[in-house]
Amino acid sequence: MQFTALPTATVSALQSGATDAYDMPCERSISDGAGNPCRHCLCNIPEGAPMLILAHRPFDGHHAYAETGPIFLCASDCTRGGGGALPEILTTSPDYLLKGYCAQDRIVYGTGKIVPSADIPAYVEAVFTDPSVAYIHVRSARNNCYQLRIDRG
Numbered sequence: 001m002q003f004t005a006l007p008t009a010t011v012s013a014l015q016s017g018a019t020d021a022y023d024m025p026c027e028r029s030i031s032d033g034a035g036n037p038c039r040h041c042l043c044n045i046p047e048g049a050p051m052l053i054l055a056h057r058p059f060d061g062h063h064a065y066a067e068t069g070p071i072f073l074c075a076s077d078c079t080r081g082g083g084g085a086l087p088e089i090l091t092t093s094p095d096y097l098l099k100g101y102c103a104q105d106r107i108v109y110g111t112g113k114i115v116p117s118a119d120i121p122a123y124v125e126a127v128f129t130d131p132s133v134a135y136i137h138v139r140s141a142r143n144n145c146y147q148l149r150i151d152r153g
Contacts, residue, residue: 001124003042003090004135004149005082006056011040011073020054021068027053028075037089038074039148042081044092050075058137058146059105066105069145084153090117095141098123098150100133108133114141124150 014026033047045051052073059066081087090096098120100111111133115123120138127133136150 001121001128001153002084002151003082003087004151005042005080005087006039006058006073006148008040008080011080012077014052014054014073015075015077021057022055024055026073029053031072035092036072037092037147038078039071039089039146040073040080041078042087042089042148043078044088045072045074056146058149063105065101065107067144067146071146082148086117086120087148089147090120090138093117093141096120096147097139097141097144098127098136099139100127100130100136102132103134111136128152 020026029051031045031047031049031051036045036051038045052075053070055068056071057066057068095114095116098113098115100108102108111127124136127136138147139145
């Protein structure tokens with residue numbers, strides 16, 4: 001499994017003033033140090049650090065399954081996170097909502113589940129036994145905010 005952060009080109013554009021999924025400017029704020037996970041470096045934005053709040057749609061185009069919601073990003077350059085190890089942003093809440101999607105960006109029904117943080121790797125392996133699952137989205141279990149994508153390793 002591969003934990004996949006938002007692409008650097010996308011994030012750099014937003015940090016430089018590009019508009020969000022609703023064609024609105026990103027809101028600038030200061031992190032309170034709790035619950036502000038950056039979807040690019042996959043770390044929590046430190047207390048006192050500048051951050052962006054914006055609407056994000058982790059899909060190309062518009063369709064019935066293309067959910068849009070709020071995310072946080074570091075306001076200045078950060079190094080793209082990801083890889084095979086559970087990233088920091090998935091260790092700060094007790095559980096997360098995981099949903100598998102097919103190659104046509106539709107939910108593969110039966111894959112959506114609230115999963116304890118420590119159990120994410122095992123659940124991902126189980127979901128990827130279904131060949132129709134192309135990737136998995138991880139969302140907040142409480143606020144449904146997009147966290148990251150998991151691809152096959």
